[in-house]
Amino acid sequence: MERRAASRRGQPAYGHDALIACDRLVRVFTTDGVEVQALQGLDLLVAEGELMALVGASGSGKSTLMNILAGLDVPTAGAAKVAGRDLLTMDAKARLGYRRDVVGFVWQQTARNLLPYLTALQNVTLPMQLRGGRRRAARTKAAVELLSMLALDHCRDRRPHQLSGGEQQRTAIAVALANTPSVLLADEPTGELDSHTAEQVFTAFRTANEELGTTIVIVTHDQAVASEVRRTVAIRDGRTSSEVLRRTERDAATGQESLVAREYAMLDRAGRLQLPAEYTSSLGMEYRVLLELESDHIGVWPDRTADGAGRGRGGAGEDGAKGSGVAEDGGEAS
Numbered sequence: 001m002e003r004r005a006a007s008r009r010g011q012p013a014y015g016h017d018a019l020i021a022c023d024r025l026v027r028v029f030t031t032d033g034v035e036v037q038a039l040q041g042l043d044l045l046v047a048e049g050e051l052m053a054l055v056g057a058s059g060s061g062k063s064t065l066m067n068i069l070a071g072l073d074v075p076t077a078g079a080a081k082v083a084g085r086d087l088l089t090m091d092a093k094a095r096l097g098y099r100r101d102v103v104g105f106v107w108q109q110t111a112r113n114l115l116p117y118l119t120a121l122q123n124v125t126l127p128m129q130l131r132g133g134r135r136r137a138a139r140t141k142a143a144v145e146l147l148s149m150l151a152l153d154h155c156r157d158r159r160p161h162q163l164s165g166g167e168q169q170r171t172a173i174a175v176a177l178a179n180t181p182s183v184l185l186a187d188e189p190t191g192e193l194d195s196h197t198a199e200q201v202f203t204a205f206r207t208a209n210e211e212l213g214t215t216i217v218i219v220t221h222d223q224a225v226a227s228e229v230r231r232t233v234a235i236r237d238g239r240t241s242s243e244v245l246r247r248t249e250r251d252a253a254t255g256q257e258s259l260v261a262r263e264y265a266m267l268d269r270a271g272r273l274q275l276p277a278e279y280t281s282s283l284g285m286e287y288r289v290l291l292e293l294e295s296d297h298i299g300v301w302p303d304r305t306a307d308g309a310g311r312g313r314g315g316a317g318e319d320g321a322k323g324s325g326v327a328e329d330g331g332e333a334s
């Protein structure tokens with residue numbers, strides 16, 4: 001017992017090298033005596049410099065998570081750290097500093113991101129002004145550069161109503177980047193845009209990620225956006241359930257490059273794993289499954305005991321089930 005505790009002490013803490021680390025995050029809302037568990041023990045690690053997407057059905061908890069990461073809401077339980085700041089224990093002053101200096105935010109509603117009576121340039125210099133410390137000329141220069149980086153030179157002196165929806169969202173990205181935050185969070189930033197404009201807005205995020213090294217998390221329903229990032233994490237019922245990783249592979253014979261996407265299931269810290277419903281239902285797996293540890297993978301079989309078999313809905317036969325129920329290579333990248 002003592003030895004086990006000692007060896008655990010020697011191990012680095014969960015997510016110690018991640019820029020964003022959510023550890024069994026819980027958020028419960030209570031309205032009129034009814035409890036809603038928006039986040040139910042969500043784990044998520046995001047490395048510095050990543051550009052990643054979060055997807056999930058409506059009500060799965062995406063915005064709840066984003067509001068917590070933005071420092072606008074406090075989780076009920078669990079742990080959340082961003083750039084070394086503890087989001088649960090920050091006091092009001094630290095929270096304000098966190099929102100001003102560490103995170104930038106882009107909302108879905110274009111109108112919510114910009115002040116209508118200020119020009120694009122003034123909108124970008126405003127957060128710099130609120131932080132203080134830089135002279136006016138330096139602020140203007142930095143803002144001009146940000147707008148230029150996002151191909152918005154022509155929008156500099158225009159007010160939001162004189163900008164297209166896509167230009168407004170790109171200006172919003174410039175505003176969010178004004179104080180060079182470590183993390184840029186965007187909740188459905190292309191939700192109100194057509195696909196062509198959405199593509200341009202996504203390009204602006206990519207530019208920010210590549211040119212400034214900003215870590216970016218985008219919540220999206222847009223399959224095109226989700227498939228353009230290297231990592232897409234799916235949230236289901238308030239938990240991260242699966243993850244798609246994409247990488248370019250070169251065919252050794254033809255030299256041709258292609259994008260390879262693989263879907264992984266998330267293994268939480270208690271060892272829990274969610275099996276895709278298509279898999280379990282096709283094998284009639286319900287309630288209880290049989291596990292076997294092999295040298296390089298874990299096998300998962302339908303329960304065939306007398307009382308277990310009665311629960312299954314048939315599914316594959318004994319022989320077929322055994323082969324196809326195997327979780328090959330345990331989800332590790334090869």
Ligand SMILES: Nc1ncnc2c1ncn2[C@@H]1O[C@H](COP(=O)(O)OP(=O)(O)OP(=O)(O)O)[C@@H](O)[C@H]1O
Nearest residue numbers: 029030031036038057058059060061062063064065
């Ligand atoms: N302030 C709140 N008070 C009560 N319940 C809330 C509150 N905010 C969110 N919820 C509930 O928490 C759950 C998760 O909501 P959330 O807004 O995080 O979902 P979402 O994944 O962002 O959905 P969408 O894709 O529709 O934006 C929902 O059941 C929602 O009704």
Ligand SMILES: [Mg+2]
Nearest residue numbers: 062063064187
């Ligand atoms: Mg939402």
